[in-house]
Amino acid sequence: MKLNLKNLENKNKFSRTHFICDISSKLLGQYLVICGWIERVIKLKKLTFVVVCDNTGMLQVILKNQILNSTEVTKNSIIQVSGILQKSESHEFNFELNSKSIAVISKATLHSPLDLRSNISHLDTRLNSRALDMRNPKTASIFKIRHNVIQSIRNFLITQKFLEITTPKIIGNATEGGANLFTLKYFNNNAYLAQSPQLYKEQMMLGFDRVFEISTFYRAEKSHTLKHLSEFTSVDFEAAFVDYYDIMNLIESLIKKIYQSIIDNCKHDTDLVNPKLQNLQHIPFKKFTYAKILEKLQDNDIKIEFGDDLLDSHLKLIGNMHTEFYFIIDWPLSLKPFYIHEKDECEELSQSFDFQYADVEISSGGTRLYDAQKIKNRMTSQGLDYTDFINHLNVFNWGMPPHAGCGIGLDRLMMVLLNTKNIRETVLYPRDPNRLHP
Numbered sequence: 001m002k003l004n005l006k007n008l009e010n011k012n013k014f015s016r017t018h019f020i021c022d023i024s025s026k027l028l029g030q031y032l033v034i035c036g037w038i039e040r041v042i043k044l045k046k047l048t049f050v051v052v053c054d055n056t057g058m059l060q061v062i063l064k065n066q067i068l069n070s071t072e073v074t075k076n077s078i079i080q081v082s083g084i085l086q087k088s089e090s091h092e093f094n095f096e097l098n099s100k101s102i103a104v105i106s107k108a109t110l111h112s113p114l115d116l117r118s119n120i121s122h123l124d125t126r127l128n129s130r131a132l133d134m135r136n137p138k139t140a141s142i143f144k145i146r147h148n149v150i151q152s153i154r155n156f157l158i159t160q161k162f163l164e165i166t167t168p169k170i171i172g173n174a175t176e177g178g179a180n181l182f183t184l185k186y187f188n189n190n191a192y193l194a195q196s197p198q199l200y201k202e203q204m205m206l207g208f209d210r211v212f213e214i215s216t217f218y219r220a221e222k223s224h225t226l227k228h229l230s231e232f233t234s235v236d237f238e239a240a241f242v243d244y245y246d247i248m249n250l251i252e253s254l255i256k257k258i259y260q261s262i263i264d265n266c267k268h269d270t271d272l273v274n275p276k277l278q279n280l281q282h283i284p285f286k287k288f289t290y291a292k293i294l295e296k297l298q299d300n301d302i303k304i305e306f307g308d309d310l311l312d313s314h315l316k317l318i319g320n321m322h323t324e325f326y327f328i329i330d331w332p333l334s335l336k337p338f339y340i341h342e343k344d345e346c347e348e349l350s351q352s353f354d355f356q357y358a359d360v361e362i363s364s365g366g367t368r369l370y371d372a373q374k375i376k377n378r379m380t381s382q383g384l385d386y387t388d389f390i391n392h393l394n395v396f397n398w399g400m401p402p403h404a405g406c407g408i409g410l411d412r413l414m415m416v417l418l419n420t421k422n423i424r425e426t427v428l429y430p431r432d433p434n435r436l437h438p
């Protein structure tokens, strides 16, 4: 049978002429078709007012003498309305649609568990009905800002000559060592979910010089905190012929670009979510050595010695003194993974940093070892079996340039930008030890 292509053209009966945000006085008197969901319906004698929303805004529609079946026109149902745009006398809207027709395309049959026009619903309830939560303008703004942040990170790194890569998430060996890996059955073998792209992004230094990845990674951490997820988004970048100071400079420029982009592009959304988001603090951000942080803690009667890791309680105390971005640099080598380079002038210390906002660790990074034998020795001294990493080590014998890099926790950065205490607010469908659905 011959296909008649003409019959297939432009068959979408659900099309619209405008998004609500694009309605302006220029369109007064014109015939528009709007698609969206019903926010509310108010009947006043022969007039019915329907407030319709789309993802970009809210519009009042007036129905005169039109009989509406109130069992069909329920809150949250999807409608298509057409009519002539006119000025509105209501104090809430500048314009309204004088409707010629209204069609219910998809009826909402379930009662909404969320109050979408206020912010009173509990986070757990919102997460259980997450798709619907996106109709709350404040929640939607969080993800519009997140979209903008990802876009500005990508733009910034590309202008700095970084190439975007995608590394495997199903892997045969632990990426960084450590126990917090999810295991899975992979045909007849065991495999892991990647905890970071560390080894692959380093391997790419061989050919690409500068790479970045924005992907989800997995950590089987049983911790129930406001800052940890089992699946989180990491922004990783790695560059050849640079050291950890260059990476810290890049982070500063990146953070500056992100702030500028949010201020330029997301005014409406930040007004809803974090009206306090202001111009960025002065750059360069402060750098404290690990030794200096120990001193500060000891001055506050905390018992801590060189080589001890900084606990949450320690970071809380330091964070109270510095509610801003700052770096903690030059950590003891013993606290850092096998790929981090020692400091040339003091082998007990490492060329490493953590990037903090108050008590929240946003990123960690450092200069990497690039000598295969040194990496082998460090693996052994950390109790790892280097034969598990033979493929990786081979790459370092094919002529590896010196390099450095970092991983930024995107969800944690969003917490800072949104001024929220719970990382789950910043992720569409967060995964933690208690949450695997929806």
Ligand code: AMO
Pocket: 195, 196, 197, 198, 219, 221, 227, 228, 229, 230, 231, 232, 234, 236, 361, 362, 363, 364, 365, 366, 405, 406, 407, 408, 409, 410, 411, 412
């Ligand atoms: P690290 O393990 O410090 O370093 O991770 C980098 C950043 O990722 C974020 N992060 C998390 N966010 C939410 N939930 C989690 N469970 C979680 N775990 C980590 C944090 C952290 O600072 N390969 C190195 C980075 C590098 O050196 O390039 C790494 O993974 O914001």
